[in-house]
Amino acid sequence: MSGSHTIEKFMNEVARDVIDPEKKITVHERARAQQILTGSTEARREARERTDLRIGALGSGSDYTVFLDHLGIASLNLGYGGEGDTGGVYHSIYDSFDHYTRFGDPNFAYGVVLAQTGGRAVLRFADAEVLPYAFSNFADSVGNYVREVVKLTDDMREDSKEKNRRIADKTFIAVFDPTETYVVPTPDDAVPFLNFAPLQNAFARLQESSRKYDAAYRINGGKLTAPSQQAVNRALMETERAMVREQGLPRRPWFKHQIYAPGFYTGYGVKTLPAIREAIEQRNWTEAEQQIGLVSDTINQIAAAIDRASAQLK
Numbered sequence: 001m002s003g004s005h006t007i008e009k010f011m012n013e014v015a016r017d018v019i020d021p022e023k024k025i026t027v028h029e030r031a032r033a034q035q036i037l038t039g040s041t042e043a044r045r046e047a048r049e050r051t052d053l054r055i056g057a058l059g060s061g062s063d064y065t066v067f068l069d070h071l072g073i074a075s076l077n078l079g080y081g082g083e084g085d086t087g088g089v090y091h092s093i094y095d096s097f098d099h100y101t102r103f104g105d106p107n108f109a110y111g112v113v114l115a116q117t118g119g120r121a122v123l124r125f126a127d128a129e130v131l132p133y134a135f136s137n138f139a140d141s142v143g144n145y146v147r148e149v150v151k152l153t154d155d156m157r158e159d160s161k162e163k164n165r166r167i168a169d170k171t172f173i174a175v176f177d178p179t180e181t182y183v184v185p186t187p188d189d190a191v192p193f194l195n196f197a198p199l200q201n202a203f204a205r206l207q208e209s210s211r212k213y214d215a216a217y218r219i220n221g222g223k224l225t226a227p228s229q230q231a232v233n234r235a236l237m238e239t240e241r242a243m244v245r246e247q248g249l250p251r252r253p254w255f256k257h258q259i260y261a262p263g264f265y266t267g268y269g270v271k272t273l274p275a276i277r278e279a280i281e282q283r284n285w286t287e288a289e290q291q292i293g294l295v296s297d298t299i300n301q302i303a304a305a306i307d308r309a310s311a312q313l314k
Helices: 005-015 026-039 043-048 064-070 097-104 109-127 137-170 171-175 198-222 228-240 273-281 284-311
Strands: 259-260 270-272
Touching: 005 097, 005 109, 005 137, 064 259, 097 137, 109 171, 109 284, 137 171, 137 273, 198 270, 228 259, 228 284, 273 284
Parallel strands: none
Antiparallel strands: 259 270
């Protein structure tokens, strides 16, 4: 499951109520076990210690693209898999009904489970008196993205220093095979120390706003009158809208979401905090500084939108 992290907790609740047809345990339990068995060290730690499974961030390649990336509407992408490699089947002549019934899902068991998962999600969302958003999970993911772009800059600085040192002391020349043609790399410009303080301060505000909303929802979410529910829901819908900038991303104005976007060079693959991350990757330090400020403003706007939803709950 991938999508907007404002509904990560909601989808975990759905996954806890759907039974895996093979193992007769919840699909949440099986997904957690899979993450522990095959995930990275960090993924295993999270699977054991974190209450909710972390959902992935959305890039592009499906119907959700316009809703999330352009309009700022919370979106999800759901599916079942993981037991076999279907990379050689998809978009080939073997991607057929016959192949599916023989190898893919012979008993149609996971087609049924996917319908149960999607059906629960749609019905619960439609019937919820207050939209089932939870912002602490969202803030947690944003915190990871902030730490990643800071680390990306630090790693690039160290890598550039090492590369330039190898050029200066002729390490490449000493190692290259003289019978083949090699070109010594061009030295990198120094990686500056970017000012991430506005981004980190905005994240701290987002954390506090998210904590206050989730606490207020636990206390008052079930006690609201119908007009109050409508007011909260209107405020909640605006929280995802606050994640877009009308001017869009640099050189890609159609892509307006500031938290998620497909990468400029990655096709469908997602980039998180894309305006900052891609400026750093392209070593465009002036743009990176500018985008840190703009994305920080966006995160502050998200926190303000969450605060308005909290005020309606009270």
